[in-house]
Amino acid sequence: MNSTVICIVCPVSCPCEVEWTKEGGVTKVENNQCKLAFEYVEGELFDPRRMLTTSVPVDGGNWPLVSVKSHVPIPKDQMLNAMKAIGDLRAKAPIKVGDVIMPDFIGSGADLVATRNVAVA
Amino acid sequence: MSSHEQADVAVIGGGPAGLAAAAEAKAAGASRVLLLERDDRVGGILNQQVHDGFGTKVFNEALTGPEYAAIYEDRVNEREVETWLKTHVINVTKDRLITVHSDKGLRTIEAGSVVLSMGCRERTRGAIGTAGTRPAGVFTAGAVQNYMNVRNLAVGRKVVILGSGDIGLIMARRLKLEGAEVVCVAEILPQPSGIGANLVRCLEDFDIPLYLSTTVVEIHGKSRVTGVTLAEVGPKMGEKKGTRRFIECDTLLLSVGLIPENELTNKIGIITNPVTTGAVVDDSFRTSVPGIFSCGNVLQVHDVVDYATMESEKAGTAAAIWATTGKLPDADIKVSAGAGLRYVLPATISGTDAVDFTMRSWREEHDQSVIFKSGGEEVRRLRMPHMEPAGMIRVRVGKGRFRRIVNNELTVEVGA
Numbered sequence: 001m002n003s004t005v006i007c008i009v010c011p012v013s014c015p016c017e018v019e020w021t022k023e024g025g026v027t028k029v030e031n032n033q034c035k036l037a038f039e040y041v042e043g044e045l046f047d048p049r050r051m052l053t054t055s056v057p058v059d060g061g062n063w064p065l066v067s068v069k070s071h072v073p074i075p076k077d078q079m080l081n082a083m084k085a086i087g088d089l090r091a092k093a094p095i096k097v098g099d100v101i102m103p104d105f106i107g108s109g110a111d112l113v114a115t116r117n118v119a120v121a
Numbered sequence: 122m123s124s125h126e127q128a129d130v131a132v133i134g135g136g137p138a139g140l141a142a143a144a145e146a147k148a149a150g151a152s153r154v155l156l157l158e159r160d161d162r163v164g165g166i167l168n169q170q171v172h173d174g175f176g177t178k179v180f181n182e183a184l185t186g187p188e189y190a191a192i193y194e195d196r197v198n199e200r201e202v203e204t205w206l207k208t209h210v211i212n213v214t215k216d217r218l219i220t221v222h223s224d225k226g227l228r229t230i231e232a233g234s235v236v237l238s239m240g241c242r243e244r245t246r247g248a249i250g251t252a253g254t255r256p257a258g259v260f261t262a263g264a265v266q267n268y269m270n271v272r273n274l275a276v277g278r279k280v281v282i283l284g285s286g287d288i289g290l291i292m293a294r295r296l297k298l299e300g301a302e303v304v305c306v307a308e309i310l311p312q313p314s315g316i317g318a319n320l321v322r323c324l325e326d327f328d329i330p331l332y333l334s335t336t337v338v339e340i341h342g343k344s345r346v347t348g349v350t351l352a353e354v355g356p357k358m359g360e361k362k363g364t365r366r367f368i369e370c371d372t373l374l375l376s377v378g379l380i381p382e383n384e385l386t387n388k389i390g391i392i393t394n395p396v397t398t399g400a401v402v403d404d405s406f407r408t409s410v411p412g413i414f415s416c417g418n419v420l421q422v423h424d425v426v427d428y429a430t431m432e433s434e435k436a437g438t439a440a441a442i443w444a445t446t447g448k449l450p451d452a453d454i455k456v457s458a459g460a461g462l463r464y465v466l467p468a469t470i471s472g473t474d475a476v477d478f479t480m481r482s483w484r485e486e487h488d489q490s491v492i493f494k495s496g497g498e499e500v501r502r503l504r505m506p507h508m509e510p511a512g513m514i515r516v517r518v519g520k521g522r523f524r525r526i527v528n529n530e531l532t533v534e535v536g537a
């Protein structure tokens with residue numbers, strides 16, 4: 001089959017022309033500017049996932065919030081559930097980029113990790 | 122209290138552009154580099170862009186805004202750039218005398234070179250003139266992004282977004298994830314102004330409707346917003362009769378675009394381009410005033426931060442070379458935007474080195490080419506599967522090609 005899939009990994013938004021079959025997966029991707037499109041396109045056709053990025057309140061920090069992300073994308077239909085799962089979460093300063101704030105936070109294997117440094121106030 | 126300081130290179134604005142320019146100025150041999158930032162932290166707009174999608178060109182992966190900024194903040198610190206926070210630059214003269222205001226009072230800095238990297242700010246409601254009352258609950262999307270991602274403040278429960286700029290689209294998703302209802306996004310133009318990736322991951326993923334050729338004609342509510350009236354517009358932006366409809370909401374977000382912060386640029390008397398509103402620059406990012414350089418969003422609005430970084434690294438290097446040697450190659454070849462392009466940058470080039478040209482098209486185009494011509498002959502052609510006004514185009518032309526230039530003129534156009 002042929003599909004057009006917009007790569008959403010970065011703002012360039014390459015409109016990828018994709019050839020694929022149910023059994024054999026993706027056989028050809030065109031119009032992509034970089035290789036990051038391959039994994040995204042494959043995922044989008046067979047197991048759509050998204051990065052979750054949000055913020056978590058911090059106690060005792062020089063910022064009231066620490067920005068966080070899922071260290072790998074999570075199933076697209078789990079986004080709202082994931083927000084519920086971390087609803088009451090709080091973090092404690094100091095925090096470094098990459099620190100795990102909540103391991104395997106929805107049971108999909110993705111850890112919630114910090115994306116900014118927060119020093120002690 | 123006032124004091125007087127000297128620097129080889131002074132960089133104004135500590136966003137990703139300023140960070141990159143300052144780090145490279147230091148690496149290129151400037152001994153004292155000052156980075157002047159009015160906020161209490163560097164990183165600029167990236168501090169509130171907590172989503173991912175930064176760094177695919179420089180690092181081959183998609184980082185979040187704060188992660189991307191942290192890499193360059195570390196670099197600036199390692200290279201011993203002096204960063205002055207909470208330092209607002211209020212004036213710059215043609216002779217590169219900078220006046221700053223901070224908690225230490227007024228200070229002046231005499232700089233060998235100055236890099237202007239003040240970024241953009243959001244257009245506000247004043248700039249669009251919606252009728253009706255002025256109740257609480259009307260915000261710019263960027264202000265709400267700052268409240269929610271930096272300061273931990275919530276806004277409303279039922280939200281309409283006017284304008285399909287990227288900040289508005291990103292905030293539609295953010296509000297939805299936080300449990301608010303996002304009723305719709307209304308866009309006055311017949312096409313969305315945000316990038317494709319955000320239309321997919323922010324609107325389609327959450328079934329948020331986007332109404333094109335539609336605007337807010339009235340805001341309702343006395344103390345707090347209670348709703349808005351939407352109407353469709355015709356091709357000449359006039360309201361179409363009989364299309365008014367009331368939509369209940371407690372919050373209206375405006376996402377009507379970014380304007381480069383060129384007040385200082387204009388005050389200095391630097392020549393600007395009416396299309397970008399930023400400085401006219403050559404391929405070293407020199408403005409019309411000697412020793413003053415410009416890069417990043419203040420020069421042209423970038424949708425991809427990596428390109429802002431690359432351009433600023435060049436500007437920082439050139440600023441250091443100028444401050445230490447007083448010499449940069451003359452840029453005598455004039456570049457102009459031809460058919461299909463709103464603008465092209467830089468405005469002049471030297472032809473002594475490869476140039477990364479940046480440009481935007483007027484319309485969405487498929488399977489067209491960007492063509493460089495001189496004296497009617499083709500110098501370079503690059504096929505573009507897809508172009509749209511929301512996406513900046515960047516094309517590298519190697520220095521060998523510039524040998525074909527005649528009469529010191531180069532035109533860039535879109536063609537078959």
Ligand SMILES: Cc1cc2nc3c(=O)[nH]c(=O)nc-3n(C[C@H](O)[C@H](O)[C@H](O)COP(=O)(O)OP(=O)(O)OC[C@H]3O[C@@H](n4cnc5c(N)ncnc54)[C@H](O)[C@@H]3O)c2cc1C
Nearest residue numbers: 134136137138159165166174210239240288417418425426
């Ligand atoms: C909503 C949105 C989403 C985006 N998403 C992506 C994305 O997913 N991926 C991507 O690659 N790019 C993205 N970008 C683009 C990226 O954010 C920009 O390219 C980048 O931030 C431009 O950097 P800058 O340093 O020029 O400006 P800014 O980040 O705006 O920094 C300018 C700095 O200058 C300071 N300043 C201004 N005036 C003065 C003064 N007079 N004195 C002292 N300091 C001053 C400001 O305080 C600020 O810190 C996005 C942009 C927006 C708006």
Ligand code: SF4
Nearest residue numbers: 007010013014034037
């Ligand atoms: S293919 Fe590469 S450049 Fe194109 S949108 Fe995806 S990540 Fe960005």
